[in-house]
Structures are given as C-alpha cells and as structure tokens.
Amino acid sequence: MACSTEEQVEFGEPSRLTGGFASGNATVGGACVIDGGCTVSWRNQIYGAMLDAPIGGDVPSGACGARGCHDEGAGNLVFPSGDADTAHANLLAYGLPGSAGYIVPCEPQLSSIFCNLKFQDGVENPYVGPGENFTGGCGSSMPKNDPDIDAEPLNQLQLDLLAEWIQCGAPNN
Secondary structure (H helix, E strand, O other): OOHHHOOOOOOOOHHHEOOOOOOOOOEEOOEEOOOOOOOOOHHHHHHHHHHOOOOOOOOOOOOOOOOOOHHHOHHHOOOOOOOHHHHHHHHHHOOOOOOOOOOOOOOHHHOOHHHHEOEOOOOOOOOEOOOOOOOOOOOOOEOOOEOOEOOOOEOHHHHHHHHHHHHOOOOOO
C-alpha cells in the first residue's frame, strides 16, 4: 500500500513542457489521426515491456500496476496490472490539473507524462525546457523511491518508444 498513501501533488507548471518532436506528423487539420502502421506496440513495448514489465527483468520496469500503486488508483489513475485494455483507456482519460493531458495523442511535446516519469541518469528528455532536471518537478515523481516498490527509472530507449507511440496517436495496438 506504499503508493496509495502518498501525498497527492498537483501538477506544477505544464507550461515548462517544450516539445522535442516536430508536432503534427500524425495530425490532420488539428485533429489527431491514429497511425495504423505504428511500429510501436502499446501492448508489447509500452505496457507489457515498460509500464507493467516484471521487476528484475531484462529492461527497467516502471511497475505502474504493482503493489499498491496505480493498481489501487494512486493519484486517481487506475492502472491494473495484467489488463492492457483498461490501462490504455484510463491512461488516455487521465489528466493532471493545469495540463493539456497526461497523454495527448499525436503530441508528445504536450503530454505531461514526460514531466513526472523518472529516467535513468544521462537520459536526454527533450520534452522539458533546457537546463530543467525533472525528477518529479511536474508532480509526484514516478516510479516512487520506496523500498516496498522495486521499480526502476526508465532508460533512453523507453522514453523514445513512449514518445513515438504518442506521436502515432497512442493506439491500443
């Protein structure tokens, strides 16, 4: 129950998101168009191998649905372990106060997820302003530094895959 008792931190300063991808690759007339040919898979590469991956596996795991965190609705985001469809729907519906959205399909530069996910040292995060060192600067940082939660900060490839998936329209593929 470590995460469910965490202090709720409101999203702070979404205007500090700056972008990194050229906006609009999958946007037509201002509306997001899901890229049916997206090579990044929600089910396998984002959810299964990153956000809900087994802890201690071959890649770092955010373990979002683990041990009393988002499986129980920490931060009002329910992210059930082992249920990619529900996790996808809930993630796209989620928003933090003052932000355009936690995931803004086709617009990684507007997606506030990049502000409060923790990444490994040396990861280039183009979605925050120059000189910013976000490790939770836009809300409660995740994964938590908690001995009961053996989650790990994400690596550069994982950040890039997440951004590409969002750029593709954040499909449930």
